[in-house]
Amino acid sequence: MPPSDDENLLVGLDAPDDAAVYSLGDGRLLVASVDFFTPVVDDPEDFGAIAAANALSDLYAMGATPAFALSVLAVPASTLSLDVVAGILRGAAETCDEAGIVIAGGHSIDDKEPKFGLVALGFAESERVYRKSGARPGDAIVLGKALGTGIIATALKRDGTDAPVVRAAVRSMRQLNQEAAVLLEGHEVHALTDVTGFGLLGHLREVCAASDVSARVFASAPRFLPEAIDLAEAGFVPGGTERNRAAIEPVTGWEPGIPDPVRTVLCDAQTSGGLLACVPKHEASELATEWESAGYAASVVGSIEEPSKPMLIVEE
Numbered sequence: 183m184p185p186s187d188d189e190n191l192l193v194g195l196d197a198p199d200d201a202a203v204y205s206l207g208d209g210r211l212l213v214a215s216v217d218f219f220t221p222v223v224d225d226p227e228d229f230g231a232i233a234a235a236n237a238l239s240d241l242y243a244m245g246a247t248p249a250f251a252l253s254v255l256a257v258p259a260s261t262l263s264l265d266v267v268a269g270i271l272r273g274a275a276e277t278c279d280e281a282g283i284v285i286a287g288g289h290s291i292d293d294k295e296p297k298f299g300l301v302a303l304g305f306a307e308s309e310r311v312y313r314k315s316g317a318r319p320g321d322a323i324v325l326g327k328a329l330g331t332g333i334i335a336t337a338l339k340r341d342g343t344d345a346p347v348v349r350a351a352v353r354s355m356r357q358l359n360q361e362a363a364v365l366l367e368g369h370e371v372h373a374l375t376d377v378t379g380f381g382l383l384g385h386l387r388e389v390c391a392a393s394d395v396s397a398r399v400f401a402s403a404p405r406f407l408p409e410a411i412d413l414a415e416a417g418f419v420p421g422g423t424e425r426n427r428a429a430i431e432p433v434t435g436w437e438p439g440i441p442d443p444v445r446t447v448l449c450d451a452q453t454s455g456g457l458l459a460c461v462p463k464h465e466a467s468e469l470a471t472e473w474e475s476a477g478y479a480a481s482v483v484g485s486i487e488e489p490s491k492p493m494l495i496v497e498e
Contacts, residue, residue, distance in 0.1 A: 192311075193244075197392070199314055200243040200375055203306070211306045213246035218254045218299020222335040222453050223352055226266045230273030230298060232355040236378065236454035237300035238281055242363035243376040243457060245312040246304035248281050253288030256297040270298050281360055312366075312374035317393035321372055321486035322466030326362045327354055327456025328479040329382060329447050330410025337409075337418035347409045354407060354479065355454040361476045362457050368472075369465050377455035381426040382483070383448050383494055385458060387433060390486075390493050393460075398495045399448070399484035401440045406447060414443040414450075422451035435492040448496065460486055 183195050192211065193203035201215035217237040221229045234251070241248050253274060257267055271285075278285055278300075285300070334351040337343040359376060366374070373393055377385050382404065390397050427449040436445065456478065461469055466482045473480035487495075 193313070197315070200240040201246065203244065203311060209308065211308060211311060213241055213244050213304045213306050214301070215240035216254065216299065216301045218297050219453070220295055220297055222331070222355070223338065223348065226269030227273035227276070228352050228356065230270035231277040232352070232454050233298045234274040234277035234300055235356055235358050237302045238277070239359045239376045239378070239454060241302050241304040242359040243312065243374055244306060245310045245363070245374070246306040248283045248302060248304040250283050250286045250303055251278055252301040253285050254299050254301065255288060255290040256293035256295070257290070258294055258296070259292040262296060274298070274300065277356065277358065281358055312371055313392070314373055314375050314389045315392035317373035317389050317395050317460040317486045319395055319486055319488045320463055321460040322463045322482050323386070323397065323399070323484040323486065324459045324461060324466050324469050324473070324480065325377065325382065325404055325456050325483045326359065326458070326473050326478045326480050327357070327377070328405035328407045329450055329452065329455070330407035331355055331453050331455065332420045332423050332451040333410050333413050333418055333447065334407060335453070336420045337413045340418060342416065342418050343409060343413060350408050357477070359457050362473050362478055365469070365472045365476060366459065369461050369469050371459055371461055373460040375458050377452050377458050379422060379451045381423065381449040381451055382458070383430045383434065383496070384426045387430055387494060389458070389460065394489055396487045396490045396493045396495070397484055398487055398497065401444050401448060401496050401498055403481050403483040404448070405479040405481050410447050410450070411443045414446040419446055420451055423449055426451055430494060433493040435495045437497040440496060440498060456480070
């Protein structure tokens with residue numbers, strides 16, 4: 183894409199982040215993002231709700247308050263029932279209602295494979311815009327949700343898991359990062375993103391590259407969704423997760439003895455994952471506790487260090 187010379191575009195493609203940020207000239211910032219994907223679960227309402235939570239997460243990761251959304255829908259019109267389509271839209275509307283916004287419009291097309299998502303629009307104040315850049319040596323890394331949604335979704339598609347495991351993953355994916363973002367207001371946040379398609383290590387790599395730092399991650403520190411490790415060991419690994427792992431290998435040093443399935447889950451492509459915050463070390467435990475009290479599967483997963491090679495160091 184050609185570079186923009188619009189001085190009001192504060193965050194665009196020159197230094198990509200979780201959302202675009204545009205100055206309205208009156209001290210307010212417009213924050214915008216779009217995200218849509220194919221179904222990750224069977225239930226239409228769950229799919230719509232998860233897609234909406236995933237799209238809104240980009241705004242929370244930038245410190246923005248959502249204002250409204252537009253829907254993006256693609257369905258095979260001749261074969262998919264209107265009840266299924268209505269379920270997708272109903273699930274998305276429920277999530278947006280939970281976030282305090284409405285879906286104000288949208289667009290739909292006839293397509294062979296269902297896809298759904300949102301254009302999410304919100305506002306932020308200049309002093310409270312969070313970026314992937316800004317992480318500092320000495321920071322601790324706090325993760326807001328458990329890992330393993332990609333692996334569980336793949337197991338579901340292949341009839342390799344049971345209902346309780348799927349329900350746990352659905353609860354995690356439907357959970358908005360709204361309250362987690364609110365709780366950040368009492369902390370000094372140096373860098374923030376959310377963990378989605380590139381997995382924990384992939385998104386942490388983005389933070390390190392943008393901040394010119396390295397990171398140390400403790401493999402056993404993140405929370406894992408039920409059966410995620412076992413399902414990874416059984417081979418239920420999505421293609422995106424495999425690509426993530428291949429992408430981070432050149433910049434990652436693994437401590438010997440970390441089981442291969444754990445390495446895979448640390449790279450698992452997440453849908454509607456948790457916020458990933460870099461905060462001063464002395465604030466990390468308090469933030470993780472606050473997030474956990476609010477219902478998030480939070481944990482302190484590592485630390486930020488001076489730039490080095492490899493960029494990512496994973497220990498037990």
